[in-house]
Amino acid sequence: xxxxxxxxxxxxxxxxxxxxxxxxxxxxxxxxxxxxxxxxxxxxxxxxxxxxxxxxxxxxxxxxxxxxxxxxxxxxxxxxxxxxxxxxxxxxxxxxxxxxxxxxxxxxxxxxxxxxxxxxxxxxxxxxxxxxxxxxxxxxx
Numbered sequence: 204x205x206x207x208x209x210x211x212x213x214x215x216x217x218x219x220x221x222x223x224x225x226x227x228x229x230x231x232x233x234x235x236x237x238x239x240x241x242x243x244x245x246x247x248x249x250x251x252x253x254x255x256x257x258x259x260x261x262x263x264x265x266x267x268x269x270x271x272x273x274x275x276x277x278x279x280x281x282x283x284x285x286x287x288x289x290x291x292x293x294x295x296x297x298x299x300x301x302x303x304x305x306x307x308x309x310x311x312x313x314x315x316x317x318x319x320x321x322x323x324x325x326x327x328x329x330x331x332x333x334x335x336x337x338x339x340x341x342x343x344x
Contacts, residue, residue, distance in 0.1 A: 205317045208342060211245040212312040216344060221310065223272050226294045228312070229259035230277055230332070235288040240314045247293045248306035256284045256325065259295065259304075272313075273340035277332040282325040289316035290332065292341070313342050 215221035231250075238254035262274040292313040298305045315321075323330060334341050 206313070206315045206342065207240065207242060208313050208344075209244060209311040210242045212310055213344075215310055221294060221312070223267055224265050227296075228262040228265065228274075228292060229295045230262060230290055230292050231255050231259045232257040232279060232282065232287040232330070233289040233291050233314075234285045235316065236285065238289075240289070240316070244311055246307055247295075247309040247311060249311070250291060256287050257282050257330075262292070268340075269338070271338060271340040271343040273334060276334055279330045279332070281327055282330045283327045284325055286322050286324050287330075288322040289314060290318070290321075291315075315342070 212221065216223075232255070233250065234254050234256050238250050241249070244250075257279045260277045260279055262277070265272070265274045267273070291311065292315075294310045294312060296305050296308040296310070297303060318335070319333075
């Protein structure tokens with residue numbers, strides 16, 4: 204497999220329902236032994252909790268240039284558990300209480316399984332995700 208965008212995520216970009224610069228975007232580390240990418244998956248609840256090796260981290264200082272999405276590198280603190288083979292980016296949508304994440308309403312955006320350092324076996328230490336500094340950055344539309 205190679206890096207990919209989810210079909211409905213693409214559609215949301217095209218229909219101005221998702222704004223890379225202003226949306227609350229998260230990234231989570233994934234065990235592909237539990238979750239298999241499917242471009243038709245629409246919401247974060249399609250990803251089993253057991254496949255989510257890290258807590259979600261917020262993408263900050265997001266930018267876009269020539270169709271490429273970028274953000275600051277991400278540090279996941281004290282990661283332990285099974286092997287990590289992919290990263291998944293989604294938009295976090297909150298429940299009506301304005302506090303609780305609603306996985307069934309949080310759109311999936313990107314799936315990254317081809318990157319330097321993947322797969323990685325956590326050892327309880329921090330894991331730093333350094334996004335590509337080439338023309339494609341995190342991903343390119």
